[in-house]
Amino acid sequence: MASCSIEAELRDGTAVLLRPVQPDDKHLLSVGMEHLSPQSRYFRFFRPLPEIPPNLLRQFTEIDHVNHEAIGALDVSGADPVPVGVARYIRSPEEKAAAEVAVTVVDSHQGRGLGTLLLAAIAHAAVANGIDQLEAVVLSGNTKMLQVFRELAATMTRRAAGEVQVRLPLHPNASAYPQTPVGDVFRQTFARSGGAVKSVQSPQQRLRPE
Numbered sequence: 001m002a003s004c005s006i007e008a009e010l011r012d013g014t015a016v017l018l019r020p021v022q023p024d025d026k027h028l029l030s031v032g033m034e035h036l037s038p039q040s041r042y043f044r045f046f047r048p049l050p051e052i053p054p055n056l057l058r059q060f061t062e063i064d065h066v067n068h069e070a071i072g073a074l075d076v077s078g079a080d081p082v083p084v085g086v087a088r089y090i091r092s093p094e095e096k097a098a099a100e101v102a103v104t105v106v107d108s109h110q111g112r113g114l115g116t117l118l119l120a121a122i123a124h125a126a127v128a129n130g131i132d133q134l135e136a137v138v139l140s141g142n143t144k145m146l147q148v149f150r151e152l153a154a155t156m157t158r159r160a161a162g163e164v165q166v167r168l169p170l171h172p173n174a175s176a177y178p179q180t181p182v183g184d185v186f187r188q189t190f191a192r193s194g195g196a197v198k199s200v201q202s203p204q205q206r207l208r209p210e
């Protein structure tokens with residue numbers, strides 16, 4: 001099930017449009033990458049990556065929207081839309097009801113609530129596609145990302161080499177998320193995305209034949 005588009009305002013009133021990533025979005029992803037600081041790139045990719053190589057661009061944009069979904073954010077406050085963030089999940093091959101999640105926001109737009117909004121939107125898409133747990137490995141210095149997960153009552157386990165393994169249980173009904181500012185963003189975003197996810201199909205039903 002492909003996600004829907006969401007128009008929203010960031011905490012400072014900036015208008016953004018969230019929509020599923022399409023194959024034509026390769027250029028937008030490359031432009032977004034150009035606006036990521038070296039530290040943000042490191043937090044996202046765990047290595048200094050100068051640009052997204054063509055094979056990764058294909059992998060990031062030519063997706064089935066079921067086992068791999070990505071939602072891009074455009075700043076639509078100016079004359080031309082500007083790519084400012086992306087969230088994606090990729091279903092785990094071993095555990096079909098779990099998926100690896102990653103969120104990226106360009107530095108100029110960080111700290112305004114966009115990362116939380118993108119996480120909520122990708123969580124809603126994940127639940128609709130039969131996923132009940134999002135997982136992420138986060139560097140222990142990435143306090144912003146860890147704070148967002150903490151406010152969602154995710155479990156966190158320290159791993160070797162300064163990494164934290166995060167597990168976030170997902171709920172079809174957003175009222176189950178904690179009563180925190182981040183939990184409130186989940187409730188608002190789930191409501192805008194069509195409310196509680198009523199019929200969650202099993203991962204087996206959702207998986208496409210190979």
Ligand SMILES: CC(C)(COP(=O)(O)OP(=O)(O)OC[C@H]1O[C@@H](n2cnc3c(N)ncnc32)[C@H](O)[C@@H]1OP(=O)(O)O)[C@@H](O)C(=O)NCCC(=O)NCCS
Nearest residue numbers: 040043044103104105110111112113114115116145147181
């Ligand atoms: C980590 C990252 C995605 C966070 O995105 P962001 O847009 O900066 O985050 P937000 O503004 O949504 O949240 C940041 C803070 O606002 C809080 N917040 C979010 N929505 C809120 C709201 N509506 N009201 C009050 N507080 C809110 C969060 O709890 C968090 O708390 P803090 O200020 O105490 O740290 C972003 O910094 C980033 O892209 N970093 C580089 C890549 C990366 O690290 N990716 C993660 C890999 S898994």
